[in-house]
Amino acid sequence: DIQMTQSPSSLSASVGDRVTITCRASQSINSYLNWYQQKPGTAPKLLIYVASSLQSGVPSRFSGSGSGTDFTLTISSLQPEDLATYYCQQSYTTPRTFGQGTKVEIK
Amino acid sequence: QVHLQQSGPGLVKPSQTLSLTCAISGDSVSSNSAAWSWIRQSPSRGLEWLGRTYYESRWHTDYAVSVQSRITVNPDTSKNQFSLLLNSVTLEDTAIYFCARETIFDSYFDHWGQGTLVTVSS
Numbered sequence A: 001d002i003q004m005t006q007s008p009s010s011l012s013a014s015v016g017d018r019v020t021i022t023c024r025a026s027q028s029i030n031s032y033l034n035w036y037q038q039k040p041g042t043a044p045k046l047l048i049y050v051a052s053s054l055q056s057g058v059p060s061r062f063s064g065s066g067s068g069t070d071f072t073l074t075i076s077s078l079q080p081e082d083l084a085t086y087y088c089q090q091s092y093t094t095p096r097t098f099g100q101g102t103k104v105e106i107k
Numbered sequence B: 001q002v003h004l005q006q007s008g009p010g011l012v013k014p015s016q017t018l019s020l021t022c023a024i025s026g027d028s029v030s031s032n033s034a035a036w037s038w039i040r041q042s043p044s045r046g047l048e049w050l051g052r053t054y055y056e057s058r059w060h061t062d063y064a065v066s067v068q069s070r071i072t073v074n075p076d077t078s079k080n081q082f083s084l085l086l087n088s089v090t091l092e093d094t095a096i097y098f099c100a101r102e103t104i105f106d107s108y109f110d111h112w113g114q115g116t117l118v119t120v121s122s
Helices: none
Strands: A004-007 A010-013 A019-025 A033-038 A045-049 A062-067 A070-075 A084-090 A102-106 B003-007 B018-025 B034-042 B046-056 B058-063 B071-076 B081-086 B095-103 B109-112 B116-120
Touching: A004 A084, A010 A019, A019 A033, A019 A084, A019 A102, A033 A062, A045 A062, A045 B109, A070 A084, B003 B095, B003 B109, B018 B034, B018 B095, B018 B116, B034 B071, B046 B071, B046 B081, B058 B071, B081 B095
Parallel strands: A010 A102
Antiparallel strands: A004 A019, A019 A070, A033 A045, A033 A084, A062 A070, A084 A102, B003 B018, B018 B081, B034 B046, B034 B095, B046 B058, B071 B081, B095 B109, B095 B116
């Protein structure tokens, strides 16, 4: 199975800060990397697909980059509603696998 | 607008079978552009993909090795839904279970069910 490793596991930032979350795959997955946001008590919500494509309806402050094994999710200006846990997921092969999550807190 | 509605019991006894259903509206379980997955989430295992079914000339299923001997994901075309059967459950199968649609092209989970907390307890 392809292992997905996220860092950091949690972070605290102020409103307006630029936030970066990284995700590393245990082998090359080309650009088959998706990012999800999960708020407490709800299902994950798709933010970014194939590494850098913004899902319809997602604010433009979210962006993704990377290919191969190293990927990044960036929130350009953190907002209070971005309080959530963020997950990366590879869709290069089955089984689909997820990172362990990055919990974002607001200072 | 695609909507996935999950149903099924929230409490299962050890050694018995966990059974959940995901009803689809706004799409078809037989769609040739989607796959239908079950994913679970627990504090110890995080988000864990369990298996999927999809139609491409014929029905296909894929399962995670960790549950391969115990899992069945079945489509039901008459009711436009799909199901999860997980037998011989143990306490470690306690989790929130989600159904989700994955696009065949680009392969991402764009629609999710509401989640069902399943507790394995006697």
